[in-house]
Amino acid sequence: MAKRIIYSDKAPMPIGPYSQAVLVNDTLYVSGQIALEIAGKGDISAETHAILQNIGHILKAAGLNYSHVVKSSIFLKDMNDFGKVNEAYGTYFSENPPARETVQVARLPKDVNVEISVVAVK
Template sequence: MAIEFVATEKAPVAVGPYSQGIKSGNMIFTSGQLHINPETGELLKGDIQAQTRQSLENVKAILKEAGASLEDVVKVTVFVTDIEKFSLVNEIYGEYFANHKPARSLVEVSRLPLGGEIEIEAIAMK
């Protein structure tokens, strides 16, 4: 089965030696997406809800480049540095996954790259 590297200018460039996404057969894997504005390359500052929205927009852009959408997502993993913001993250997450509810894990971690507060990755099937 061939592996295809997924890359788009509508999501931030990778901050390390990895791809924005991988497509293999009917599966698409996105790398974790911080709340980086792809136009500036900088972490979006502000509240966790704006950061969540940016992370999800980055995931969405990678999926689109691979020919998929959020409706094709089967699993999401969310990493946060403050679990107390769980409900705030859920509000925005629920806007993106209102009718389609993939499996999800949300875990607190001590740190994220570049000092980020949230990172989101997804697995989709198309």
């Protein structure tokens, strides 16, 4: 198994003992991303865009882009934000969007409002 740690200095550093992403053969596993720098300011759309931009930086560091994403997971603090998150998310995945689940959770790291992880394939 060929395993390589992927890191982008344009995305936030991990806040724990994990990697931003791991590339195994042709599959990239991107850890859950949060928008710590703007979380809690009441703008779920801005948080979502910041997260997806960070994911874009990580994808680019692996030589990939949004079109390579095959699966995403969205974790929301409040399911009432689903529409706004979905609208922002859709601007990054307008054609042939990846498989996805969106769930409400009791709490997220650093008390952010949304966290997103993705899996991409070359």
